[in-house]
Amino acid sequence: MKSASQPASQSYQRVAFYRLTILSFLECMTPAFVQNLARLYHDDEALRSWLWNTWHAEEVGHGNWIRSYIRQTWPNFDWDSAYVEFATQFALRLPQEEKPLSAAKESLARCGMEAQASIVYRSLAENVDDARLADLLKRIADDHLRHFNVFRRAYERYNQQESLSVWQRVSILVERTRKLQRVDLALAFNAIHTHWHGAMPFSALAPKDYYRLSTRALYQNLVREETRHLLGKFFHLESWAQRQAYKFTSWRLAQSALGA
Template identity: 25%
Template structure:
């Protein structure tokens, strides 16, 4: 791993400054839940790519380990800023529900198509942590977000190279790749964040449990915060890269960013 959570000095957190941004803290806590449950999804992918020993070893030894470290870093940060928040109990409720959604049936029908979907997801997560870094006015969080963002970009590159390798035999045309990109980008507002945010809100505001309008308003505020700072050019370039388009066409798509970016503004860290 390129960094270790043990080397982050959480005692340097400006707790008052961090706590003042409640919406960002809600987002961080929800992200910590999804990241901390990522081993479920890695096991599903390892099963899907059974026989590709090198890739499965990377999924198990690198990708899963780094995703879980992201969860530990975010959990530690939340614990420092919200010491009264019962993270473990809230995560347990989240995990019991979330684990039922991590099944092989969620994956694409072929390996190349699933790797296209992986590129979409890593685009979303890398965009999310770049956004968190831009929204953070607390130095320790900015440091954590920068390191996680770098990891997610690295993961994107590995999945993209694997896609190119598998597509040598599957020979998906641009239309098939585009359909996989579009399908996954439209589905990126999957259950993951909705489940996580619901459990975070229930623990943070126990008096508002059972108030769906309150939850919807808070989630909408978090989504709007993300959209206002989303790195659009970076997101679109990563999203369309599997299409292998000529440079002129890429420039045209970069100018028409709405189709690629709007779904990323909400539910960015689905797995």
């Protein structure tokens, strides 16, 4: 990645900073979900063990790795204080925003989030100049792809009893990404703007401008291709109705990933 001090790359550096910081916040919030998920999967000891010993550790590890990079690249940003503000507000709204889902529905929702995370990290890795950062982002993307496959297997198991309709699948996948954009990103922006030692090295971004700058054409082919590959696992594509649902859901998650 180019130095944050180079004027020619300031716009790109600004978007990269926001994307990396938001990702680090969300990764570090994983412990807030593990206990509820372990309770939901009460009948699957192996899955509960994976949640505590692998998913929890790797997600928080991702957040800590990105935090270290942010500290080195933008030393005037007080990541710790910003994260405390974000995490505090996140915890306050969590009981209101999180509605209990069935095991199959929650597994599917988690598949959508893991797919989206893998897409975001892979698109970032393809478009940074820092080889060390690109390698880190690719490894994180691979981790999220493995997590996706674990939650997919959980979904397939629990859906044998629940038999979610195609429209339920679309609604679950799309609604979780809407919630991320509606609440989590707004909280992150509020925290980011108020925790600098001195002036920000670039002008502050409003969420709508962040979305616009994040959806450049250079991301779109990769994002759409991977989104369709992952989501195709949840629809029977020989059915016309399910093909249309699949196309819509792929498009919606791709657009959300580009703005995440």
